[in-house]
Amino acid sequence: MTSVATAISLSARPGGATSTCSPDLAKGPWEFDAGEALRGAPAYGPGASSGDHAPSSTPRQGQLPQEYKDATEAELHERITAAKEKLGNRVVVMGHFYQRDEVVQHADFVGDSFQLANAALTRPDAEAIVFCGVHFMAETADILSREDQAVILPNLAAGCSMADMADIDSVEQAWAQLEDLFGTEPDADGRVPVIPVTYMNSSAALKGFCGEHGGIVCTSSNAGTVLEWAFERAQRVLFFPDQHLGRNTAKAMGVPLEQMPMWSPRKPLGGNDAATLQDSRVILWHGFCSVHKRFNVAQIEKARAEYPGVRVIVHPECPMEVVDAADEFGSTDYIRKAIAAATEPTVFAIGTEVNLVNRLGAQYPQHTVFCLDPVICPCSTMYRIHPGYLAWVLEGLVEGEVRNRIEVPPAVATTARVALERMLAARP
Numbered sequence: 032m033t034s035v036a037t038a039i040s041l042s043a044r045p046g047g048a049t050s051t052c053s054p055d056l057a058k059g060p061w062e063f064d065a066g067e068a069l070r071g072a073p074a075y076g077p078g079a080s081s082g083d084h085a086p087s088s089t090p091r092q093g094q095l096p097q098e099y100k101d102a103t104e105a106e107l108h109e110r111i112t113a114a115k116e117k118l119g120n121r122v123v124v125m126g127h128f129y130q131r132d133e134v135v136q137h138a139d140f141v142g143d144s145f146q147l148a149n150a151a152l153t154r155p156d157a158e159a160i161v162f163c164g165v166h167f168m169a170e171t172a173d174i175l176s177r178e179d180q181a182v183i184l185p186n187l188a189a190g191c192s193m194a195d196m197a198d199i200d201s202v203e204q205a206w207a208q209l210e211d212l213f214g215t216e217p218d219a220d221g222r223v224p225v226i227p228v229t230y231m232n233s234s235a236a237l238k239g240f241c242g243e244h245g246g247i248v249c250t251s252s253n254a255g256t257v258l259e260w261a262f263e264r265a266q267r268v269l270f271f272p273d274q275h276l277g278r279n280t281a282k283a284m285g286v287p288l289e290q291m292p293m294w295s296p297r298k299p300l301g302g303n304d305a306a307t308l309q310d311s312r313v314i315l316w317h318g319f320c321s322v323h324k325r326f327n328v329a330q331i332e333k334a335r336a337e338y339p340g341v342r343v344i345v346h347p348e349c350p351m352e353v354v355d356a357a358d359e360f361g362s363t364d365y366i367r368k369a370i371a372a373a374t375e376p377t378v379f380a381i382g383t384e385v386n387l388v389n390r391l392g393a394q395y396p397q398h399t400v401f402c403l404d405p406v407i408c409p410c411s412t413m414y415r416i417h418p419g420y421l422a423w424v425l426e427g428l429v430e431g432e433v434r435n436r437i438e439v440p441p442a443v444a445t446t447a448r449v450a451l452e453r454m455l456a457a458r459p
């Protein structure tokens with residue numbers, strides 16, 4: 032299988048055939064760390080989120096030592112392997128489904144963010160958890176792991192543009208306005224006016240906010256169960272940061288679209304009138320994933336025209352019209368299991384991040400598996416975890432130095448854990 036990174040570097044050469052969303056993808060991520068330092072403003076780097084606005088509070092990555100930038104892929108592979116061997120059980124490496132293959136091949140566990148945070152719990156012997164994902168995932172691992180375990184994010188600039196679309200200040204302002212409007216008294220059935228629900232793809236501060244305000248966390252696998260839990264306790268839900276997951280899930284549960292107003296931060300009442308909010312069931316935060324926003328109905332029509340009988344499965348972070356046009360929608364885990372469970376050779380057109388789709392294609396050669404988006408455009412921030420950074424943090428551990436530790440303040444971790452535990456208890 033040609034990895035996405037290899038395909039990108041081949042396409043960036045003169046005469047290369049494959050199109051990419053940015054020729055800058057062929058450069059090392061450190062070139063953008065340096066660029067950010069010069070411009071003084073953080074950015075997500077090339078890839079699907081490159082056009083999104085990165086908040087000024089986005090963590091910055093210091094310069095990677097030159098020896099890691101100059102090393103070839105083979106040299107980095109050897110250095111990572113050697114460092115892992117020396118560290119043995121002292122370290123556990125987590126690789127998210129969307130991570131590049133050059134990194135995933137060194138992972139002890141591969142999965143989605145919550146699977147990986149849970150997998151870390153099975154390794155209490157490890158002194159360090161190296162999380163090859165993005166910032167909110169490392170925070171979740173830190174919340175769930177032992178206090179003396181160090182959670183490491185190899186490149187601090189690996190954030191998540193969707194998670195950054197809802198910050199704690201904007202959510203607190205929204206909450207204050209909703210409390211003014213609805214009050215805090217429960218109705219005759221004991222249901223409070225509103226409950227906050229945050230997607231796993233959010234900062235620890237937002238998970239903590241939910242824990243503190245009777246709310247809960249959801250994943251793309253359990254969003255329906257979590258919304259049912261919330262509707263038993265509240266008249267309506269404030270759902271952040273991903274509008275698409277909220278809308279697609281609530282719509283599948285029968286909530287009418289007109290009862291799902293959008294909340295635009297920085298506008299009074301989120302850009303709504305009071306009557307609309309009073310009548311709402313799910314108030315959707317104006318957030319989205321730039322990877323899943325790339326999928327559209329025309330791509331599905333094209334796949335159906337080229338492959339009659341194709342099975343189209345998309346992620347619930349895709350826009351509603353894409354989910355409606357697909358045959359099925361579900362989390363990365365759902366997609367993986369659907370392909371694994373197909374007993375006859377099948378053509379699958381998948382609407383999720385390209386690294387995972389290509390890996391599934393290689394893993395199940397009896398099927399034809401392709402990404403609905405024909406342009407190679409990975410998640411910008413996952414792409415910031417280059418093997419050079421992984422080698423740097425692992426060799427740091429060998430030398431006794433913990434680099435790029437992610438630590439959630441204890442007060443935030445305590446309330447965030449409450450919201451995560453409610454989610455686990457809500458699981459059917």
Ligand code: SF4
Pocket residue numbers: 080129165190191192193194232320321322323384410411412413
């Ligand atoms: S794929 Fe989307 S939601 Fe996932 S880390 Fe990337 S930007 Fe964030």
